[in-house]
Amino acid sequence: RHKFWETQPVGQFKDLHDANLPEGPIEPPTPISEVKQEPYNLPNLYEWVTCDMSSEDTCAEVYNLLSNNYVEDDENMFRFNYSKEFLRWALHPPGYYKTWHIGVRVKSSKKLVAFITGIPARMRVRSEIVSMAEVNFLCVHKKLRSKRLAPVMIKEVTRRVHLENIWQAAYTAGVVLPTPITSCQYWHRSLNPKKLIDVGFSRLGPRMTMSRTLKLYKLPDSPVTPGFRKMELRDVPAVTRLLRAYLLQFVVAPDLDELDVEHWILPKEDVVDSFVVESPESHEITDLCSFYTLPSSILGHPTHSILKAAYSYYNVATKTPLVQLMNDALIAAKQKDFDVFNALDVMHNETFLKELKYGPGDGKLHYYLYNYRIKNILRPWELGLVLL
């Protein structure tokens, strides 16, 4: 059934019930000198390129490929539209490798037709810290689909990761592959219900009028928690302590240091928003909430072309009730003109989703590890990881 994935060191469906298989790496590392030194073969018309995302031109080509060919919902009404600034941020974390930003071009025209990326990350799995690649932005141009290009791209990124002496990876997909460590549900909180209904993202509920719907989703004009403010550079040490302590309770979570937090959490305009609660009395940082900006193109709508979506990222509440903190996140997102706030049911998110009037979406997100077996599939709230 999975001609490619059956050959890879990933959990296989047939092994799911086998309690004897040990947790941890599926195959051992090999000496780097034994890693294949040349790229995998592509069909003759195509060539590998390393994409320099600091180059405005290359970044624009990647942006154009993804904005026309990347992930869509099941009814092809919306397509992720990651911005150039977002892609640069997502691909330039501390210690990134340029060689892990891999493109495929048509030899003759140099047109970019496929892409896949890795970035380095330290992941904690139970008590083990494992060096991994996070693999994302796998995309094959619509006209080149179903030609088995994706397996070659996955093997090539694997080879380049191995050359850096890294043997594990984490990735997510909307499709079921062998085999998820957990499967999560998307939830959506309407901020601009009229537009969401107009574009077919949501529907008027049964026995609901537009004016009752507007009232249902109405929010205060500004956050209500005293001391709630935008995160600043000086907050990095305190936010790192808060987040590290919080993430320890999950079975799988990133191991973030101050440099990582500065990169991933510090606000970056139109890319990532983060807020802290600074105690008005002690000036301690007690809480954190954050979301990233990922618009979707609205396909074939006469008047609206972009859906502005915020995605819940890392949130930690030690003093403010999580429901109140996340309501302030909704208010902040509404102030910034987002149409919808999306969240997965990971970490403690289940505890605020219903209360804050999120509804379940029609999309799922499956999380995977490469070359690392987890003995029992996790429940979503045991996962402390959000990939972009």
Ligand code: MYA
């Ligand atoms: S998830 C986002 C993926 N991108 C999209 O959904 C964008 C729109 N779709 C496309 O561009 C294409 O449909 C893609 C497949 C490129 C997805 N992850 O070439 P094919 C398997 C993994 O004929 P195409 C993200 O970015 C499929 O089961 N495998 O198919 C994370 C089949 O294998 P098998 C996938 O449709 C990516 C084979 O590919 C996915 O033309 C993580 C068919 O190939 C998928 N999302 O192209 C990648 N979709 O026969 C893995 C299909 O066995 C990283 N397939 O069923 C692994 C870790 C690597 C590093 C390891 C380091 C140590």
Ligand code: JJ1
């Ligand atoms: O956004 C998604 N679904 C929306 C739109 C559905 C349009 C028709 N298919 C949705 N809307 C309902 C919202 C409603 C608001 C009021 C309360 C009740 C709910 O459900 C879905 C997620 O639900 N998104 C996708 O399908 C996009 C792909 C998701 C897989 C992503 C793979 C990512 C790759 C990782 O690197």
